[in-house]
Amino acid sequence: MCVLCSQMFTEIHWSERLLDPETVSQGAGETIRRQSRHGRTRLLGKVLAHYSLDVSDDWSAMNYxxxxxxxxxxxxxxxxxxWQAAAKMAGRPLDPLDPALLQRLRTEPEA
Amino acid sequence: MTSGGRRAVTVLSGFLGSGKTTLLRRYLAGHGAGVAVIINEFGAIGVDHHLVRMVEEQSVLLQGGCVCCTRREDLVRTLRDLLDQENSGKLPPISQVVIETSGIADPVPVLFTLGTDPVLQHQFAPAAVVVTLDALNAAAQIERQPEVRKQIIAADWVVVTKTDLAPFEAVSRCRMRVRQLNPTARITVSRLGDGSDALAPTRGAVRGLPPEAPAAPHSEVQSTALGFNAPLDWPAFGVWLGMLLQARGPDVLRIKGLLDIGDAGPVVMNVAQHVVHPPEHLAAWPADADGSYLVFITRGIDPARIADSLETFQRAGGRADLSVRELA
Incomplete structure (x- = not known):
């Protein structure tokens, strides 16, 4: 819940639990979740590449x-x-306002 | 009750002597049924209500946590006790809880406690943070008391009190100072204790239109409203905001707004310090809405950098044509 100190108190992170209740009741929740997950992991990969790190989903697409x-x-x-694990591994803070990171994201060719 | 059947929780905060209890008494006189009240200190004026619980603040800073990750054990115990008594039939059904904090309390740990306790998060939902501000003393208190600045920044609704005693200019100045610190807050002026409707558990936290920028920005706190030319990509937004709060959390004081993510209704975003309220997906746009917006209240961060970063992440996330602009 707290994104700064990464204390986890809820099962699902706020950015991952937004689902249209209508969609869930129609049984499409898992498909939407996996689609969102795919987009999220892809962008995370682009960001972490700047710090010489990589990220992937585990087999269940529940963990990174x-x-x-x-x-x-x-x-x-x-x-x-x-974010906390990546910053520790990179040995420096990961800042989305960093001009070098933003420049890399702008010039990154589409995969 | 809020949507989802949870009991609405209104946090009533405000500096010592700012009129919290007067406002609460007025509210209870008109809306008392089903409202439980938790107070932290006995003020000069008592609250005559059958469902009042007095608590002594017991805050536990969680190991490894930052300042806002403070768990209010007193509230956990009291709210669970209220639930037990309601369930056993000793209390009538509770539709709302008003938590009146002490004058120097930070409201954010209350929100943190409600959002993180495994029992409370399913039974109670924060409705709004209402802050009272004494028009006579507001200028000096905002200047000298960091607690007052924190309360105003955390507020969804500020009720300016004692306006019958203060000259018109003081009330205007008071409104301007609030606007400087928190342009997202709704501001109402109370005379002789009226304006207590601010405590009603409506959608007081949702505003359809972005606020106007303050004429004279505060020296330490910057605020900016961002608008978008197209719907945002939600997964990319989550990545960006999570990273921003992780890196710049102490300097991101508040984020609030309505986001178009391409569905029929918008997503309500509300972040107080590092505590992210679960985003609420509305079925339709509010009647007064005019597109999506996000307001950032920050300390020492150039708003243009936030806009540039958000736009870059959105484009990298697949929204190649999305542009972010600062709203005038």
């Missing part, structure tokens, strides 16, 4: 696996935990 080029990996349950 963040790793560095030395082969170190960590499984985290939410994006809140991911």
């Amino acid at each position: 696996v963040v790793g560095n080029r030395k082969g170190k990996q960590q499984v985290v349950g939410s994006v809140a935990e991911l």
